[in-house]
Amino acid sequence: xxxxxxxxxxxxxxxxxxxxxxxxxxxxxxxxxxxxxxxxxxxxxxxxxxxxxxxxxxxxxxxxxxxxxxxxxxxxxxxxxxxxxxxxxxxxxxxxxxxxxxxxxxxxxxxxxxxxxxxxxxxxxxxxxxxxxxxxxxxxxxxxxxxxxxxxxxxxxxxxxxxxxxxxxxxxxxxxxxxxxxxxxxxxxxxxxxxxxxxxxxxxxxxxxxxxxxxxxxxxxxxxxxxxxxxxxxxxxxxxxxxxxxxxxxxxxxxxxxxxxxxxxxxxxxxxxxxxxxxxxxxxxxxxxxxxxxxxxxxxxxxxxxxxxxxxxxxxxxxxxxxxxxxxxxxxxxxxxxxxxxxxxxxxxxxxxxxxxxxxxxxxxxxxxxxxxxxxxxxxxxxxxxxxxxxxxxxxxxxxxxxxxxxxxxxxxxxxxxxxxxxxxxxxxxxxxxxxxxxxxxxxxxxxxxxxxxxxxxxxxxxxxxxxxxxxxxxxxxxxxxxxxxxxxxxxxxx
Numbered sequence: 001x002x003x004x005x006x007x008x009x010x011x012x013x014x015x016x017x018x019x020x021x022x023x024x025x026x027x028x029x030x031x032x033x034x035x036x037x038x039x040x041x042x043x044x045x046x047x048x049x050x051x052x053x054x055x056x057x058x059x060x061x062x063x064x065x066x067x068x069x070x071x072x073x074x075x076x077x078x079x080x081x082x083x084x085x086x087x088x089x090x091x092x093x094x095x096x097x098x099x100x101x102x103x104x105x106x107x108x109x110x111x112x113x114x115x116x117x118x119x120x121x122x123x124x125x126x127x128x129x130x131x132x133x134x135x136x137x138x139x140x141x142x143x144x145x146x147x148x149x150x151x152x153x154x155x156x157x158x159x160x161x162x163x164x165x166x167x168x169x170x171x172x173x174x175x176x177x178x179x180x181x182x183x184x185x186x187x188x189x190x191x192x193x194x195x196x197x198x199x200x201x202x203x204x205x206x207x208x209x210x211x212x213x214x215x216x217x218x219x220x221x222x223x224x225x226x227x228x229x230x231x232x233x234x235x236x237x238x239x240x241x242x243x244x245x246x247x248x249x250x251x252x253x254x255x256x257x258x259x260x261x262x263x264x265x266x267x268x269x270x271x272x273x274x275x276x277x278x279x280x281x282x283x284x285x286x287x288x289x290x291x292x293x294x295x296x297x298x299x300x301x302x303x304x305x306x307x308x309x310x311x312x313x314x315x316x317x318x319x320x321x322x323x324x325x326x327x328x329x330x331x332x333x334x335x336x337x338x339x340x341x342x343x344x345x346x347x348x349x350x351x352x353x354x355x356x357x358x359x360x361x362x363x364x365x366x367x368x369x370x371x372x373x374x375x376x377x378x379x380x381x382x383x384x385x386x387x388x389x390x391x392x393x394x395x396x397x398x399x400x401x402x403x404x405x406x407x408x409x410x411x412x413x414x415x416x417x418x419x420x421x422x423x424x425x426x427x428x429x430x431x432x433x434x435x436x437x438x439x440x441x442x443x444x445x446x447x448x449x450x451x452x453x454x455x456x457x458x459x460x461x462x463x464x465x466x467x468x469x470x471x472x473x474x475x476x477x478x479x480x481x482x483x484x485x486x487x488x489x490x491x492x493x494x495x
Contacts, residue, residue, distance in 0.1 A: 019121030061484035085481030224257030243350030287314030292421035330399025337392035
């Protein structure tokens with residue numbers, strides 16, 4: 001709380017209430033009103049998260065802005081919220097992304113507008129709940145509930161195979177998280193009846209028990225990342241989702257899996273985390289290298305960027321399980337950077353799709369002749385996606401590679417191949433879409449981006465460059481929390 005204001009509760013419930021208010025606008029004739037309420041609600045929801053950063057005490061690893069109320073006393077379930085240097089940046093990233101999604105869908109969504117806007121606002125509040133929950137059952141409720149609006153977004157406003165993609169997405173993520181619920185129930189009894197996540201950090205658990213708990217949490221969060229080989233739902237979901245759905249999927253929901261590793265796997269099962277390190281690093285490097293090669297052969301721009309996201313998230317899991325501060329901070333920076341870059345790439349593809357109604361690379365060519373301003377933005381984002389120094393895409397990857405060298409040269413060598421493969425698939429796509437002669441008569445009819453599109457692309461361009469040139473404002477808030485987590489993980493919890 002800050003001066004009597006429950007900032008975390010506002011971050012969770014303000015967008016949810018705004019979403020309900022948007023739903024109340026009803027029929028399509030009130031679509032303009034629904035859009036303005038959604039925009040106002042998303043801006044206010046982001047505004048209440050700003051004090052979390054501005055008033056954050058970077059000198060402590062303790063939870064801050066804590067709120068505590070007994071929720072279901074019979075079962076010791078509490079409404080307990082708080083943030084540290086690991087979770088706080090994602091609350092801001094999520095709330096900011098919601099504004100972009102509302103603006104991006106302003107003119108594009110003409111069917112069930114109020115429901116579309118409401119789904120993203122409600123989802124934003126639920127995702128914030130995931131990042132701020134300090135009670136295991138509260139976390140689980142938010143973790144599962146956020147699936148519902150995203151399922152509806154894909155299933156209602158998606159492409160021709162939207163129902164298949166939505167059901168596949170839902171089943172993968174739901175089945176993975178059921179084992180997490182079993183783990184919570186076990187820890188509840190083991191801790192003497194507590195659902196407080198922080199209470200679990202001090203439990204003396206045997207290595208076999210830790211391994212079982214690690215696997216339960218791992219399956220829940222690996223699907224969310226998604227890690228190879230449980231990644232197959234993501235390309236389908238991205239291809240069929242509307243632009244806003246792809247933006248939230250890539251920029252936010254993938255980060256929940258990696259956040260779960262840092263909030264649950266490492267501190268609750270530290271010995272098992274070290275025991276499983278070789279396995280995690282192996283599948284992370286497979287994602288970095290193999291999935292990059294898969295991205296090279298894609299003909300659909302959305303699917304290419306979807307596979308690119310899986311490869312980049314491989315860097316994140318690699319950085320986390322290197323168990324040094326450079327790697328873990330690099331992983332966190334990579335997550336935030338990927339939030340900006342992936343959102344920008346999917347929004348850029350959405351700009352082209354809105355005009356051409358195709359995502360096939362072969363249908364384009366010579367776009368720079370008709371859309372030079374857009375081509376400049378896409379060049380920046382493509383370079384950032386490839387890890388160009390001076391952009392945010394370089395900082396996190398470089399830190400993880402440095403951390404990997406400290407552990408094993410060949411880990412770093414394999415991870416560094418992404419700088420080659422990333423440039424190959426991203427710039428090859430850019431070349432075929434943007435340069436060359438215009439061969440499609442539909443491309444010849446295109447007009448450059450409008451002020452609305454220029455606005456959200458310019459903001460993302462500024463953030464991508466700012467974080468690439470000066471990442472310290474982000475690293476400052478996470479440094480102490482990361483050091484505290486690593487110190488905790490270094491201490492054995494074996495009885």
